[in-house]
Amino acid sequence: MLDVSDDVRAEIGDEEANRLLAGENAPGNYDCTSCRSPGDPGQVRTSTVLFVGEETAVLAFAHAACIPSQVVRVSEEQVQGAVRTITADDPSGTSAGLTADAATGAAAPVEEPRPDRGRAVLGVTCGQVLIGDALHAAVVVEPTAPIARPGSDGPGDDFLPLLIEQGFLPVTGITQPPATVPGWSVLVAMGQLHAILQPPAAGTAQPIAWWQAHQSLPVTDGWRTSANQNNQVLVYAAPAGSIGQQPREDLMRDALDKAAAEGVLVAAAMPLAGT
Known part of the structure; x- marks a missing residue:
């Protein structure tokens, strides 16, 4: 029940891909690289995820329901860190799971600026938003x-x-999840937030990174669980100075409510997807 995408096959070669599909090099079990819970390719459909750095590549595995088989470009430092994690967990070096440490606690606000045409940077904060009786993984973007x-x-x-x-x-009140925006998605891999992807440019097939972390961003276990259970992330955006860097999720919610009341908040739901 192993999936190997064309992109992964192109990177690892037909021979290695065929060995994986035949079960010769497939893991007996693994920790999902997205949700970090156990998986067994003999029991559930499993994706192969190839993390590629400048000089090193690491093949990992994930529940197909969490993330499709794909190639994820990351920094060499991230790949080397993943190798050290695998080696520490399994001295034989045969562990198939690729995991990364994530922050814990009730809230994990993080900000990663990205230059935007030399005029501003985008601040990104992750947290959970309570809508009705359900928690939703959310990302707040503010230049x-x-x-x-x-x-x-x-x-x-x-x-x-x-x-x-x-x-x-536009959002006038956070009383229900926003509608899905076609073609956009959120990339969560190695248990961390990597990018917000927008639809491909004309004549191309691959999504474009509207925002991409310079280094992948840790999220809480709760945020990751909500994202995987709903298979989506709610993305809110507001102009500069509307939200601010809030240290707790309740304060972030207050800031979102205020921005919505002032008519300066927009939002969209985005599925978890890959490149």
Whole structure:
């Protein structure tokens, strides 16, 4: 019950891919690289996930329901850290599972800036949002400065209009999950947040990273569980200065409610997906 995507096959070669599919090199069991819970390819459909650094590559395994078979480009430092983790867990070096440490606690606000056309950076905070009786994994995106429309020299902030043009919808109250925006997805691999992906450009087949972490971001076990149970992440976005860096999930929720009431919050639900 092992899946090997064309991209993974191209990286590891037909011979190795066929050995995996034949069960010769498949793991007897593994820790899912996405949700980190145990898996058995003999019992559940399993994805092969190849993490590729500058010089090193590591093959990992995940529940197919959590993440599809794919190639994930990461830094060489991340790959080497994964190798050390596997070796520490299994001195023989034969462990098939690839895991990464994640932060614990009620809230894990993290921020990773990414340059945006040299004008601003995007702050990203992860946390859970309670809607009704259910917890949802959420990502809050807020630039550090106004975002101008590409090609514009004006002083205005076009961050929300640009997202609305992509399918994000204004939020007036956090009483229900936002609608799914077609073609967008959130990449969670090695138990951490890697990127927010937008639809492919014209003439291409691969999604584009709208935001990508310089180093993958740790999330809480609760956030990861919610994301995998719902198979989606709620992505909220607000202009610079609307949310701020909140140290707790309850404070983040208060800031989201305030931004919604002021009409400066947009959102979209995005499935977990790969590249």
